[in-house]
Amino acid sequence: MTVMNVRDAINQTIHEAMERDPSVILLGEDVAGGAGTAGGQEAIGGIWGTSTGLVGKFGPERVIDTPISESAIVGAAAGAALSGMRPIAELMFADFIGVCGDQLINQIAKFRYMFGGNARCPVVIRLIYGAGMNAAAQHSQAFYNLLTAIPGLKVALPTTPADAKGLMNEALHGDDPVMFFEHKALYGRKGEVPDGLHRVPFGHARMAREGGDVTIVALGRMVSFAEKAADKLAADGIGCDIIDPRTTSPLDEEAILDSVEQTGRLVVVDESPPRCSVASDIGALVAQKAFTSLDAPPELVTAPHTPIPFAPELERAYVPGPPAIEAAVRRTLDWG
Amino acid sequence: MTVMNVRDAINQTIHEAMERDPSVILLGEDVAGGAGTAGGQEAIGGIWGTSTGLVGKFGPERVIDTPISESAIVGAAAGAALSGMRPIAELMFADFIGVCGDQLINQIAKFRYMFGGNARCPVVIRLIYGAGMNAAAQHSQAFYNLLTAIPGLKVALPTTPADAKGLMNEALHGDDPVMFFEHKALYGRKGEVPDGLHRVPFGHARMAREGGDVTIVALGRMVSFAEKAADKLAADGIGCDIIDPRTTSPLDEEAILDSVEQTGRLVVVDESPPRCSVASDIGALVAQKAFTSLDAPPELVTAPHTPIPFAPELERAYVPGPPAIEAAVRRTLDWG
């Protein structure tokens, strides 16, 4: 075990994967940094600091700075994967899925199926997402719902350094395309990380906390906000189960349903706007499959149905926070 | 009133709009047809037959054949709209939203908001969608969920010729961007269409049938399948409310909740795969807002979590049909 933050856990995991497996390559804008400049490559190593040191060790043929051409980045990852490699492609901001959406939703998601199983496309697409930096409407979105909706893709959203490593390793060992969502505001979060080839299976939620009175399913950065809310509630003797699904596709339905069967109360916390969200997906799941267990209507704590505003006062109001979660928990307990 | 099919209703509505309003233009691939050929423009008039006759009447400056460049098509529509026009842009297949997603989700959806209300972007994007023609995984998808999820967009999916006209006219009179989904398998569907400037307000569902025992919310082509199922059920004395929301954003929550309050049973029928779908969205809505009324778990009848298969036997199994709807209704009535 080593204590490190999410950023370093991702960096280390990619380092180790590239050492272990020559078919792993990394491509994206400035992932080496400095290509074609006097300062030279490795001038930066990724604007998020997650690919520091890679180009120096593995060279520009494996750590590939690309032009600003997201469709070509993801498309190239797809073609390399169909040809036997394991590319990791970085979208500097998850918001750019609109630019390369076709390669995600019509190409890599569907090859295996359309080709009758006669193709494998094990790409890992790293999508840096989330609000909290006042980066406004086009650089802050939590688009995991749009990709969770697409059959053929897997979607991971680690919240701890250990899970960042474990889910990335799992992605790099599977044969399916993985959308790997990294929350910008979680990069600095520290925790213990197992050494070696730590893997976390997809579709297995992490019980972040057991409390027994209410089930909170929280996504990504929302897990820590749920924990804050739960601390407050604990002071009033209210115990929260906090479930971090870790992957939304596949989703660990069992963990959620088991908890709701005990608690009878569901709160889902999601940084996306409400419509066709993972929150609504889980809300509907529980309504369908734990109908008799539910003692109160599911509470969905989401962003509002608005683009993400720039002004700090508005962005703070946009992102679901501990007070909103706490209030939802109380509403569900007071219900009826 | 005139009897015509959906195809002709759309064609007529665009004709009338272009006559009435010089700022209305139409652009897309082959919307005139035959540009740069010996046969000449108007050789085709849109591969779906919805733009027949337009270029002859309004000329190639208003009925614009474009290169295969969906991002530029939607982007140009956006820029023209910001400059005071009312462009209608056609995506020959809704599946191509992946190719031009950014212009939809980060541009036209957000201008008004990001610019503090100091912009209007009244584009109508026509998206031809849906399975049923064995067009396989990349030409059959029902992607309205992905756009319903995006704040700033409105989403219409007419099922009758009258609504096709009414919703299109409404779109062309509003100041918001509208995603106008046209189901390929519904083009031939006939019905009475009011003459003149018929408008159907967004966010007002159509009660396709009143029955009182079960609430069926059906989307697009699924409305007619729900009607078939309801006919069968009626023979057994089971009465179905069938709600055609007509627009998923805004969604007529009231119509759905009112019906469920009466029936206590909800079946949602959606041609999309299940995850983060409009079906799950409505399921969660009802679980939240009509919790006490629900006598049985919501039933979501959707496509499976798979890409759309080519083989007719598989495509038939993919698309939710009357038997699946009927079974879901019976399950919800037999429940408990």
Next chain:
Amino acid sequence: MDYTREGLLRAYRRMATIRQFEERLHEEIAKGEIPGFTHLYCGQEAAAVGVCEHLDEADKIVSTHRGHGHCIAKGCDVIGMMKEIYGSREGLCKGRGGSMHIADTSIGMLGANGIVGAGAPQAVGAAIAAKAAGEGKVAIAFSGDGACNQGTTFEAMNMAVVIDVPAIFVFENNHYSEHTGDSYAVATGNDIASRAEAFGMKVWRANGSDFHATYETMAKLLDYVRQTGHPAAIELDTERFYGHFEGDPQRYRAKGELDRIRDERDALKTFRKAPSTRELLEEGELDAIDKQVAELIDRAVEEARGAARCDPSQIDEDVYAAY
């Protein structure tokens, strides 16, 4: 160019197979036997075969919505293809892909593609793999005159030059994208190669309805790419004999255009007339191939008709390797 008898016979057989495969599909579609959208490759045989005759299974190709010709030229099983197009469980893609999504990655055919322009970046990725393998292999993207206007195609060309990989962009200019003429939609009249050149690539041009011309030009191009590892492009001037999709009345064509094309630009006729063909082969040998191919296609249709249909219970197979 030094041709061998075997090489020419093989090329002719491939072209004849494409031709007859497509002519037969045209008939069967008219009868209503075949579901879905089908785009026939007839008329462009020399392009696919002139390119692919230079390749082995480790070279990759990425195809388009009009993919049958590329598949056959790259060596896909013809009976498996026919079964696929009929929607059979025994099809090359288990009936799940159909005409627009035929692939066999085991022989370097990375897939037909229903999205215009999607393939070009994928070829860049396949070329990254080829470069990593270091054995002089290449990756080829077939694109049409319509696809050359899609942003992805431009991005792919630029990226191939920037990261310097052996990707080859083959533009089959059949002068139409659906019902739109190339002189309209390709801003530079109908010159696609010059666009590729503007990205700093070496480009070639050839008559894509003439096997020998395509094959010989590709030989030069491939020499260059295999030796330097740089990307390159070629524009092939060719024609499609049928509509954009089956059912297209082709009202955009000039009067007599189709007759002229069929007369003057038929790859099979042109092949027979070429000096090297006449020198090395007998007409009778080619006639015999035609007959063998006809038998193969008959058998393919017959087998496809009788082949196992898909079972709805298998609908969710192969969505994931593991889920």
Next chain:
Amino acid sequence: MDYTREGLLRAYRRMATIRQFEERLHEEIAKGEIPGFTHLYCGQEAAAVGVCEHLDEADKIVSTHRGHGHCIAKGCDVIGMMKEIYGSREGLCKGRGGSMHIADTSIGMLGANGIVGAGAPQAVGAAIAAKAAGEGKVAIAFSGDGACNQGTTFEAMNMAVVIDVPAIFVFENNHYSEHTGDSYAVATGNDIASRAEAFGMKVWRANGSDFHATYETMAKLLDYVRQTGHPAAIELDTERFYGHFEGDPQRYRAKGELDRIRDERDALKTFRKAPSTRELLEEGELDAIDKQVAELIDRAVEEARGAARCDPSQIDEDVYAAY
């Protein structure tokens, strides 16, 4: 070129306003006063102003993530901009857009844009509107050397030529896209104009750090576009003085590069040295403008600091015109 005193004074004032606006932002950001990501335009003043001095409010421009300069050059209210960047409710976009999303459609500024390459197709649409209006107006897309690799930019150029509209593609080549050099990412070394040319557009090139050079070349370009209605492109060679975004340590630059640029390629210094400036204006007049601008910027910062903050209750305003 015949310059007027008024014209030159106005241009200088605009450039000085951009410069001081940005220098001041640089200071305030360092103090932590300003939220979000900010991309400073300093160094490129001559480009924005050399282009926009030819325009009136009916001409449209579409900008980039580095948009302050374009906004000021097109006539956006400077105090409103400052308030916007501070996130105030009184900002030009009510605090909802911030630095990357400033727009004022009422004066033909259709928006800064956080998505690289998104603006070019929008300019084509604005040019459709200009053509329909038939008054010789134009629509301009500003793009960087990085943006010229995005598929949308290529599509837009092609489409502008195909549908023949008065769209103008202004490429500001400041030689870096984030931390990547143009000699790497633009496949043709650092020649962007030749790409535009490959789409059949007439192209120009100019020194984008020199107002007079840019202005004079744009005069020719605009004569051509306004008269013919055809699209056109121009590549402006320029420099950015600060990092890609505020906080960027610029390790990719050569030693001494920034000093050299600031010394030799400063648009304001170059403006003062130009023969026509010396002929028509006194140094003192320009100094006076500098002072007036400094006062304006002081006032802008002061007002922005004191301006009303956003109220969370207003978060869902203006998502729709009606919902």
